[in-house]
Amino acid sequence: MEKLTKEKIKQGLEVLDAGMDGKLFTHLNSCVHCGLCAESCIYYLAFPEGKFIPATKVDLISSIYRRYITFTGKVVPGLVGARKLNDETIVEITDLFFGACTMCGRCVPHCSIGVDISYLVRKGRQMLAKMGYVPESLQSTINTALKTGNNMGITEQEFIETLKWLEDDLRFEVNDDTACIPLNEKGRNIIYTLNPREPKFFPLSISAMAKIFHVAGESWTLSTQMYDATNYAYYSGNHDEAGIITQYLFDEIQNLEAKTCVLAECGHGSRAFRWEGPNYLKKEYPFEVITSVEILANYIREGRIKVDPEKITECVTLHDPCNLARTGGIWKEQRYILRRSVKNFVEMAPNGIDNLCCGGGGGQLAMSEYNERRMKTGELKAEQIRKTGAKIVVTPCHNCVDQLTQLNITFKLGVQIKTIAEIVADSIVPQDQKVISKNESVEV
Amino acid sequence: MNPYLWFATSALVICLASCFYHFFRLLEFGKPQDYSKPLGEITPAVKYSFTRAMDPRKKESAFLHLPTYTAGIIYHLGTFLSIALFTMFWLKYVPSGWFKLIIIGFLFLSSICGLSILVKRIIKKNLRTLSNPDDYISNFLVTAFHFITALTLVNNKLFPVYFIAAGVLLLYLPIGKLKHTVYFFAARYQLGVFYGRRGVWPPKQEGF
Numbered sequence: 133m134e135k136l137t138k139e140k141i142k143q144g145l146e147v148l149d150a151g152m153d154g155k156l157f158t159h160l161n162s163c164v165h166c167g168l169c170a171e172s173c174i175y176y177l178a179f180p181e182g183k184f185i186p187a188t189k190v191d192l193i194s195s196i197y198r199r200y201i202t203f204t205g206k207v208v209p210g211l212v213g214a215r216k217l218n219d220e221t222i223v224e225i226t227d228l229f230f231g232a233c234t235m236c237g238r239c240v241p242h243c244s245i246g247v248d249i250s251y252l253v254r255k256g257r258q259m260l261a262k263m264g265y266v267p268e269s270l271q272s273t274i275n276t277a278l279k280t281g282n283n284m285g286i287t288e289q290e291f292i293e294t295l296k297w298l299e300d301d302l303r304f305e306v307n308d309d310t311a312c313i314p315l316n317e318k319g320r321n322i323i324y325t326l327n328p329r330e331p332k333f334f335p336l337s338i339s340a341m342a343k344i345f346h347v348a349g350e351s352w353t354l355s356t357q358m359y360d361a362t363n364y365a366y367y368s369g370n371h372d373e374a375g376i377i378t379q380y381l382f383d384e385i386q387n388l389e390a391k392t393c394v395l396a397e398c399g400h401g402s403r404a405f406r407w408e409g410p411n412y413l414k415k416e417y418p419f420e421v422i423t424s425v426e427i428l429a430n431y432i433r434e435g436r437i438k439v440d441p442e443k444i445t446e447c448v449t450l451h452d453p454c455n456l457a458r459t460g461g462i463w464k465e466q467r468y469i470l471r472r473s474v475k476n477f478v479e480m481a482p483n484g485i486d487n488l489c490c491g492g493g494g495g496q497l498a499m500s501e502y503n504e505r506r507m508k509t510g511e512l513k514a515e516q517i518r519k520t521g522a523k524i525v526v527t528p529c530h531n532c533v534d535q536l537t538q539l540n541i542t543f544k545l546g547v548q549i550k551t552i553a554e555i556v557a558d559s560i561v562p563q564d565q566k567v568i569s570k571n572e573s574v575e576v
Numbered sequence: 577m578n579p580y581l582w583f584a585t586s587a588l589v590i591c592l593a594s595c596f597y598h599f600f601r602l603l604e605f606g607k608p609q610d611y612s613k614p615l616g617e618i619t620p621a622v623k624y625s626f627t628r629a630m631d632p633r634k635k636e637s638a639f640l641h642l643p644t645y646t647a648g649i650i651y652h653l654g655t656f657l658s659i660a661l662f663t664m665f666w667l668k669y670v671p672s673g674w675f676k677l678i679i680i681g682f683l684f685l686s687s688i689c690g691l692s693i694l695v696k697r698i699i700k701k702n703l704r705t706l707s708n709p710d711d712y713i714s715n716f717l718v719t720a721f722h723f724i725t726a727l728t729l730v731n732n733k734l735f736p737v738y739f740i741a742a743g744v745l746l747l748y749l750p751i752g753k754l755k756h757t758v759y760f761f762a763a764r765y766q767l768g769v770f771y772g773r774r775g776v777w778p779p780k781q782e783g784f
Contacts, residue, residue, distance in 0.1 A: 154605040155770075158762040161598075164753050165711050167703050168637035168644065182705035191706065204751050212752060213708025241629065241771075242636040244648070245756060246763040248770065407774065410611035417613070461615050461775030485776060 133223065134264060141217050144259040148197050155248075156255065160197045162247045163190045169249065172242040174489050174509040175232045184232055186239040186249045192225050193256045226265050229256040231502040234494030234509075235367075236454035238486070250459075257369030266368040273364045273498045277377055282360040284328040292356055294331045298339050302346065305339075306562065311346045313338075316388065317353035323390035324352055324424075325361035325381065325405075327398045327530035334530065337397070340557035341424065347563055348436040352394075358384035361401035366408055367495030374404065375412035381405060385419055392420040394427050397551045399453030399529040400493065403460055423456065425528045428556050429465040432472055438561040444474040448555070449522035451480065451513070451536060452487040453529035466528055466552055473559040474524075480516045488512055490527075492535025507542060510535060514543035528552045580739035585666070587743035594750030598758045607769075614773040621772025625764045629777065644696065647689035654686020654722045661725055662742055665735075676729055683726035690719030710752035717745045718754070 148156070167185055170176045175184040182188060191213065198205030198214035205214030215221060237250040260266060266274075277283040292315070299313045314320065324345070330337050345352050358380045365374035385393050395402045406421045431437045450466060457463035463484045470477045482488065491510035496502055513536070517525055525536055525547050536549045577585070632638035638645040657679065664670070671679055694715045697703045721741055728738040749755060771777035 152605055153608040154602050154762070155608050155766050157602055157605050158759055158766050162756055162759040162763040164756050165703075165706050165708075166637070166644075166648070167700075167706050168641050170702070171640050172636045180702075182702035185702060185706060188706055195708075210709065211713075212710045240767070241634075244635070244637040244645075245760055246625065246767040248763075248767060251770075407612045410613075411609070414609075414611060416611045421613070458776065459774060461771075461780075464780050485779070 133219075133226070136217065136219050136222055136263070140263040144217065144263040145196075145200055147255060147259045147262060148193075149201060151255075151258075155251070159190075159248050159252055160194045162245050163187055163194060164245060165191065166244055169239040169243050172239040174234070174236070174238070174491060174512055175505070177512055178505075178509045183228065186233075186243075189228055189233060189256070190247060190249055190252050192221075192228060193252050193259070196221070196259075222260075222263070222265060225256060226260060226267070229253050229260060230267055230270070230495070230499060231505060234454070234489045234491065234496055236489035236493050237458050238454070238489060241458075241485070254369060257367070258371065259369070261368050261370040266370065267499050267501060269499045269501060270364060270368055270495050274368055274370070274373055274377075277360060277362070277364060278373060281358050281380055282328040283362050283364055284332050286328055286331055288356050291331055291359075294335055295338070295354070295356075298335055298342065301339055302342050306343060306346055308346070311342075313342050314353040315356050319389045320351045320353040321390070322350060322352040322392050322394050322427075323385050323388055324354055324359075324394045324396070325401070326354070326359045326396045327362055327401060328360050329530045329534065330396065334533070334551075337530075337551050337554055340551070340553040341396075343557045344428065344431065344437060344553060344560060347560055348431045350436075353388060353390065355384045355388060357387075361396045361398045361405060363401060363404035363409075364495060364498060366400060366404035367498070371412055374408070378405060378409040378412045382409070382413060382417070390419060392422060393417075395421065395423045397424055397528040397530060397553060399455035399460075399531060402462075403455040407460065423460075423462055423528070425456070425462055425465045425469070425552055428552060429468050432469060432556075437556070439469075439473040439556060439559040440561050441473055441475045441559060443559040444524070444555065445476065446474075446523040447476045447478055447521055448474040448524045448526055449478050449480055449517060449520040450483070451490060451517075451525055451527040451532055452484055453527060453532050454487070454489050454493055456528060457487060458485045462528075466526075469552055469556060470526060473555050478520045478522055480520055488516060490532050490535045490539070492531050492538075497531055497534055506535070507538070510539045511543065514539045514545060517545055517547060518543075522547060524548045524550055524555075526550050526552060526555055578736075580736040581666070584662075584739040584743040584746070587746035588662075591746035591749050595755070595758050598750065598755055602758070602762055610773065612773070614775075616772050616775030616777075618769050618772035621777040622765055622768030624778040625768030625771070629767075630764075644693065647692050650686050651689040651693060651718075651722075654683055654689070655718055657682065657686070658722055658725045661729075665728075665738070670732065671729070680726050680729050683722050683729075687719055687723040687726065690715060690722060694719060713748065714752050714754045717741075717748055721745050 167187055169186040173186050195213050195215040198212050199209055204212050233253045235250040235253055239249045273283050276285045295313050303309055303311045363374055363377045402423045452463050490513045491506050496506045533549050697707055724738050724741045728734040
C-alpha cells in the first residue's frame with residue numbers, strides 16, 4: 133500500500149470539507165455509540181467482534197471529521213475520540229470500508245437514531261478513492277469498463293455473435309421466423325441494458341427477456357456499443373469514473389433516441405444509473421428509467437403477457453437485492469410476479485426491505501482478497517434458503533446470482549438459481565393461448 | 577439571583593445558543609441537490625420516519641435488546657422530566673405531595689437505568705472498543721443530573737449542588753455526543769427524505 137502523504141490527506145478531507153452538505157453533516161454528528169446496530173449487520177453476525185459493528189465504521193469516518201474539521205476535535209481530540217489520518221488508519225479504514233461492508237444498508241432502518249451508516253461508508257470509500265486506495269482488483273474491473281464500455285471487456289463482435297445464436301434459439305422457441313433481437317434500432321420505446329455477465333456466462337437470461345418482449349409485442353432494442361448496466365465505480369467511490377461510465381450509457385440512450393431505459397436485473401446497476409447517475413452527471417435524465425422487474429410486473433398487470441403458474445410447480449423462494457429493494461423501493465413487484473408465475477412461492481425470513489444481504493454486494497465479488505469473509509457472511513443467506521425448503525431461488529440481480537451460485541455449491545443447497553425474467557419466460561403462455569383454470573382444457 | 581442559579585442560567589443560555597448554532601449550521605449547509613426522478617413522496621415518509629419506523633417491533637436495536645431498550649426509554653423520559661423540573665425550579669415552583677413522590681421514584685429509576693447503561697459500556701468489550709471518553713462523561717453527567725434532581729426534591733438544601741450539576745451538564749451538552757438532542761431530529765428527517773424519494777417509506781401496500 134502506498135505511503136500516505138500530506139497531499140493525499142488533503143484530497144481525502146475534501147470529501148468531508150468541500151463536499152459537506154446538511155445530510156453529511158447530520159449523519160457525521162448523530163451516532164451515540166450505543167452499538168445496538170451490531171446484530172443487524174451480516175459481518176457482525178458472522179464475526180462477532182467489535183470492529184465489525186456498523187457504529188465502528190461510522191466512528192472511523194466521523195472521528196477523522198472531528199479531528200480535522202471540528203473545533204472540539206482539534207482542541208481536545210482525546211475527549212471525543214478524534215483520530216488522525218495516518219498509514220495505520222488507512223489500513224484499518226480500507227479493510228473495514230471495502231472488505232467488511234457491502235453497503236447493504238440493513239443497519240440503517242434498525243439504527244436507534246437513524247444514522248445512514250451505508251451512506252457514511254460510501255463517503256469513506258469516496259475519501260479512499262480520492263487518496264488512491266481503491267483495492268486493485270476492484271479498480272481493474274472499473275478500468276475495463278472505462279476502456280471497453282463493459283466491465284468484462286467483451287468485444288462488439290463477440291457480443292453480436294452471441295446475440296445472433298440467441299436470436300436463432302428465440303425463433304425456434306416461439307416458433308416465429310420474424311422474432312428477433314433488435315440491435316441499434318433508433319426511436320424504439322425501450323432500450324434494454326444488460327449485466328455483461330449475461331452475454332459472457334448467462335446468455336439464457338437475455339433469451340428470456342427477448343422472449344418476453346416478443347410476446348408482449350414491445351418496441352425495443354439493444355445497443356451493441358453500450359449496454360452495460362453495471363457501474364463498479366459506484367462501489368469504489370470514485371465519482372469521476374462513475375460519471376464517465378454513466379455518461380457512456382446516457383449518450384447511447386440519447387443516440388438511439390429511446391424513450392425508456394430498462395435496466396437489467398442488477399441491484400447496484402439499477403441504483404448506480406437510476407438514483408446516483410443523475411447526480412454524477414448533475415442533470416435530470418430526459419428519458420424514463422425503470423427496472424426490468426417493474427416492466428415485467430406491468431406486462432402481467434396490463435395483460436400484455438400471460439403467465440401460467442402450473443408450469444412451475446417446485447417450491448420457489450425469493451432473494452431481494454439490497455440496492456433494488458431496501459434502497460430502490462422495488463420489492464412488491466417481484467412478489468406480484470412470482471405469485472402469478474409459480475405455484476408454490478415461499479418467503480425467506482426476514483425478507484423484502486429487511487432481507488439479509490447475500491454477502492456479494494458492495495463490490496465483494498470483484499475483490500478476491502476478501503473471498504473468505506464473503507463466503508462466511510454468505511453462510512447466513514445459505515441458512516435462510518435452506519430453511520425455506522425451496523428448490524428454486526429467484527433473484528433479480530446478476531451479482532446476487534453469482535454469489536448464490538457459489539453458496540449453492542459451497543453449502544450444498546441443491547437449488548437452482550434463476551432471475552425473474554427466466555421464471556416469467558418459463559411460465560409465459562404463448563400469444564395464441566390463454567391461461568386455463570383447473571377444469572378447462574388448453575385452447576390453441 | 578443567587579450565584580448558583582445565575583451559573584445554571586448562564587449555562588442554559590450558552591447551551592441554547594450553541595444548539596441553535598448547530599441547527600443553523602445544518603440549515604446553512606443545505607440539502608444535497610438530487611437530480612434523480614423520485615419514485616415516492618417525501619412528506620409521508622418523513623412522518624413515517626418519526627412514527628411507525630420507530631416502532632420497537634420493527635427495530636432490531638429495540639426488540640433484540642429489550643432490557644437495554646427499556647432502560648434507554650426510561651432514561652430518556654427521566655431526562656425530559658429533569659429538564660421540565662429544571663424549568664419549574666427556575667420559575668421557583670417545586671412539586672409537592674404525591675406528585676413529588678412519584679417524580680422522585682421515577683427519577684431514581686431513571687438514574688438506575690442510566691447507571692446500568694454506563695456499566696454495560698464499561699464491562700462489554702465490544703462497547704468499550706467503540707467508546708471514547710465523551711461516551712462515559714455524557715452518560716455520567718446525565719445520570720448524575722437525574723439523581724441529584726431526585727435528591728434535591730427529597731432535600732431542598734441541595735439546590736446549590738443541583739444548579740451546579742445542571743450548569744455543568746448544560747455547558748457540556750453541545751460539546752460531545754449529547755448534541756444528538758439536535759441531530760437526532762435531523763437524522764430522522766434525512767432518512768425520511770432518502771427513503772421517501774426512493775419509494776421505500778412508507779411501505780407500499782400489496783399490488784403496488
